[in-house]
Amino acid sequence: MSQVVLITGASSGIGKSIAEFLVTKGFTVYGTSRNPKQQEVNGVHFLALDVTKPETIATAMEQVLEKEARVDVLxxxxxxxxxxxxxxxxxxxxxxxxxxxxxxxxxxxxxxxxTMRKQGSGLIINVTSIAGYMGLPYRSAYSATKGALGLTTEALRMELKEFNIKLTNVAPGDFATNIAAGRYHAPLKQDSPYAANYGKSLALMDEHVDHGEDPQKMGEAVFAIINEKEPAVHYKVGAYMQKISVFLKGVLPSKVYERLLLNHYKL
Structure with missing residues (x-):
């Protein structure tokens, strides 16, 4: 029987690539979007879901369970x-x-x-970010949210171990997606004391996305994680230098690592 996958934010970018890749591997995939334009796209069944609105989450879950009676992977x-x-x-x-x-x-x-507890099994994959392993200039709030989700996953996977529900984080680096278009940008004010450095950093961030990795790599990585008997706590997917930056933070003195970031962002 095909495993049932529920993936949030599946209408574009990394989520879309993961969802469509898993369909090619024989999974039954339900993707969510705040306002899905079609009920099915490239084999992905779409549901309306806004993660900030609990009632839409409950409705989407009811729809999946009505059709499939289970959720194997979130x-x-x-x-x-x-x-x-x-x-x-x-x-x-x-x-x-x-x-x-x-x-x-x-x-x-x-x-x-x-549902997963009743099944006696399940896998939850939280998509975090390489940025969640470090505080990045002019991305402080984003780093904070992804870092918080990563740490929460570490704790929660221990709480759920007795129920045979597995959790893991997968942290992408920069991928060639439309994420930059959907970001909130604090206005770049010419009279701001941060104008010069924020402007340079913003241009560098957009350049990284424009020249990012193929998002299909995330689909391949998630497929491999699903097939792991005992998934690791953390996975990192992206360019070599982005992945090695996490390792360097763990071994270098904090001021040396900070200097590397300052040099990278030309600050």
Missing amino acids: INNAGKGITGPLEEIPEEELRSIFETNYFGPLRVIKAVLP
């Missing part, structure tokens, strides 16, 4: 970006990014846990 992929000097980001935008990137995945996890 992939928490829905999220958004945010950039800007922390001092100049409105508090409502800071709260909004946590609602989507942190509390959103937790809501979906809570919705699927009773």
Whole structure:
């Protein structure tokens, strides 16, 4: 019997690539979007779901269970970006990014846990980010949300071990997607004390996305994780230098590592 996969944020970018790749491998895939335009695209069954609205999560879960009676894999992929000097980001935008990137995945996890516990099995994959392993200039809030989700996963997988429900994080680096278009950008004000450095950093971030990896690599990575008998706690997917940066943070003195980041962002 085909495994049933539920993936949030599947209408574009990394989520779309993962969903469509898993369809080619024989999975029954339900993708979610806040406003799906079609019920099925390239073999992916679409449902309306907004991770900031609990009622839409409950409805989507009911629809999946009505048709399939189970959920074998949950992939928490829905999220958004945010950039800007922390001092100049409105508090409502800071709260909004946590609602989507942190509390959103937790809501979906809570919705699927009773079903997985009843099944006696399940796998939850949280899509975090390489940026979640380090505080990046002008991406402080984004790094914070992804870091928080990664640490929560570490704790929760121990809480759920007795129920045979497995959790893991997969952290992508920069991929060639439309994420930059959907980010909240604090306005680049010419009279801001941060104008010069924020402008340079913003241009560099966009360049990284434009020249990022093929998002199909994330589909391949997730497929491999699903087939692991005992998934690891963390996986990193992306360019070599981005993955090695996480290793370097663990072995270099903190000020040396900070200097590497400052040099990279030309600050």
